[in-house]
Amino acid sequence: MQRFKDKVVVVTGGGGGIGGATCRRFATEAAQVAVFDLDLDAAERVAEAVRAAGGRAQAFHCDITARDSVNAAVASAQQALGPIDVLVNNAGWDVFKPFTKTEPSQWDKLIAINLTGALHMHHAVLPAMVQRKQGRIVNIASDAARVGSSGEAVYAACKGGLVSFSKTIAREHARHGITVNVVCPGPTDTALFADYKEGAGNPEKLMEAFTRSIPLGRIGQPDDLPGAVLFFASDDAAFVTGQVLSVSGGLTMNG
Template sequence: MRGLAGRRIILTGGASGIGRATALRLADEGCIVAVLDINGDGAQETARLAAGKAGTIAAHTADISDQDAVTAAVDAFEATHGPVEGMVNVAGWDLPIPFLETDRAFWDKVIRINLYGVLVMHHVVLRRMAERGFGRVVNVSSDAGRVGSSGESVYSACKGGIIAFTKTMAREMARNGIILNTLCPGPTETPLFDAFRAASPTGGKIAEALARAIPLRRLGKPEDYPGIIAFLLSDDAAYMTGQTISVSGGLTMS
């Protein structure tokens, strides 16, 4: 895609699932990618899988809700590879629990990972992009943030917050040459969804029901999303900002 080769990208949640698939696709496109993930071993494995590709992947172990850790990781990446030009926020976590059965500790964990982590990443990276007058950002939300999802109340609130935050940042940063868009996946076969399925006695039946409800009759795969993410980071999408795009096999159509 136009403009992607050599572009320096920060990506969170790249140790597995959608994040890993996206990091590897970006390496195929010739990008220089920094994977930030609390799972350092998984991030290192993603970097190893990029051997022989046109681009490279560097692994950084970091808790994205820790601003000092994120700043150190971005500093280290830029010292070696140069200024960050793109960012993809994929990292997320949840378990299926009805809201009235949750507690404050659960809320705090879900919000820290799914919302505060995104805020921290933007606070660290957007400042640098604004000073340089260029940036491309893709935030991975969820269709749960657009239409809700039973058993995922706090997660849905965070994902809806990401959609609104991205639109606001798209307005604030447009004059600085920064464009931001949101991708909303549907249910996807990832380690997070495996944990979601295992956390409930009816998890398997829920997964089957979701697949039946999707017009394309299957759950998503991690490889279903990197193409649109690469497009949104490329110069082919230079006139798109503040948009929310669902990739869910037709599960949501509005």
């Protein structure tokens, strides 16, 4: 399939597990992929892998917590690849502690990366989408936003805020032909989840508990997520906006 032939797709956190898998999947469907990441080396590795497989991708340094960095990355991507058709806000970070053991400095970082960063990206990309009267935005939240998650209070609050923000932006920009939807991963085998397991003190026991609690019987893998992301970004979802989809093996089942 070539659902995204010549479309320009920006993926934040594109150098990571879910972000990298998403970049690679878009590239297989003929997109031009802009791999945004704070870690430019990681972004370059993903872009190089895409190109080695015959796809098109370019890496861009982007600190989503800093508006000047966001503006520069968006401008560079537009200059190199053209107008942005799809924005995937995937970048995230977490600290795994009971809320009373966290510090305000950690809250500030969590909010800056998981909520304000996405606001920066929307604010930088939306005006051109509005002018062109077309665009797709897919925000990666978390099932923690839908049901809560012990040890992730501020992260869950940020992701819950992102869900609410997405619904509002979907309403504000529906008349401009722009759709905004949310994908909520459950436990997924990424570097972030590895940190979560270590913070729990007994990683093997935690893995067993998660596996037992997931109806499909396993922890998610990064490649489990892109299918949902690409659906929301495609013309197949042209009449879908303001929606939230969990990709969690059935761990959460929300109507």
